[in-house]
């Protein structure tokens with residue numbers, strides 16, 4: 001009798017679990033719609049595993065394990081909740097939870113993280129701007145999450161190890177995959193790589209007069225339409241994901257070679273990789289898009305007649321001033337719409353104690369603190385719907401203005417180190433994410449494909 005009862009219970013438990021999963025998915029879909037409607041910033045949080053360097057050297061492995069277990073204060077309570085629990089003698093004990101759109105525990109893979117990001121890329125090709133930025137203290141896994149594990153010496157990342165690749169390379173692959181499903185020639189992709197260091201913007205793809213890549217200082221301006229723009233920024237046309245990755249890697253390596261950045265650790269600067277996707281639309285057929293067989297065939301023909309040559313002419317050193325779109329628009333009845341994917345690896349968010357720090361390190365630290373608090377101020381101003389949003393208080397916020405305040409779908413990926421010694425920084429990061437989540441920017445706008453392409 002007991003066995004039968006146990007069997008029945010087990011079965012009904014399974015049913016309930018299945019139903020719960022279904023309900024959860026429904027709730028998620030609804031929540032996603034709500035996020036979309038309010039123009040909320042999506043916030044995900046990734047807790048990385050404890051790593052050997054978290055604990056002092058000199059312990060045997062088993063001791064380390066033990067220590068790690070007892071010292072982990074941040075964990076994923078479930079896939080939407082971070083639990084911070086800590087009780088130390090002599091300190092007030094902490095037992096706090098934080099809710100986000102998604103929380104990843106230490107064992108969740110790059111694959112899993114990317115699976116949640118991928119839908120944003122579909123939106124990108126549907127005409128939305130998208131921005132994904134990683135926020136957290138140094139060593140919390142921002143670069144790992146955005147790029148993948150880096151090679152020690154040169155900040156580059158190995159392209160071969162596919163399963164370890166982060167969001168940036170995967171997003172690029174996905175973008176090109178999505179494009180390959182569209183009529184050929186109707187899209188093209190340009191990339192720019194920018195570093196913000198000590199409140200200065202460096203173009204990491206700029207070439208000198210001999211054609212050698214050498215980071216060049218640029219400025220960010222606000223255009224008459226109120227958009228932020230970096231004049232003369234190098235945009236390289238890329239035709240596939242591996243071309244893109246080689247470019248980004250070249251840019252990353254430059255971070256170490258650049259004369260003013262000799263000793264700059266990667267976490268001392270913000271990295272902004274931008275993919276600009278230009279969609280070409282035939283002038284007579286605004287509104288009727290690719291689904292229409294005839295249009296796409298004709299578009300196909302027109303585009304392949306007029307595009308490839310110009311694209312190649314401009315390929316190596318097109319700057320935003322002399323880029324192909326403007327010429328194209330003048331020459332043909334084709335219109336183009338640009339959407340933008342910005343991928344941001346922010347500098348470490350820790351507030352390094354200023355005492356004892358001097359010279360270059362002090363300068364770096366105060367610039368980082370200022371730019372990140374400028375970012376928080378901007379979010380605060382948007383949240384309170386103030387008429388003035390202080391984008392121009394730092395180059396970082398000025399550069400990201402359109403993504404943060406404008407019409408982009410924005411995802412903030414919080415990165416957390418679980419160990420107790422990072423408690424203060426982790427709480428700061430979780431606080432930043434919580435505030436970001438409260439920002440409502442109004443419904444995110446889709447770029448209007450029909451007839452409204454910017455004449456730029």
Ligand code: ADP
Pocket residue numbers: 047048049051106136137138139140141142143144145149150267348415
């Ligand atoms: P940050 O860019 O925030 O300073 P990193 O991405 O460089 O931090 O990560 C610090 C170290 O932790 C690196 O050695 C990285 O490979 C490792 N790491 C980070 N996140 C993970 C993870 N989820 N799984 C395994 N190792 C990780």
Ligand code: MG
Pocket residue numbers: 139142143144266267
């Ligand atoms: Mg880093």
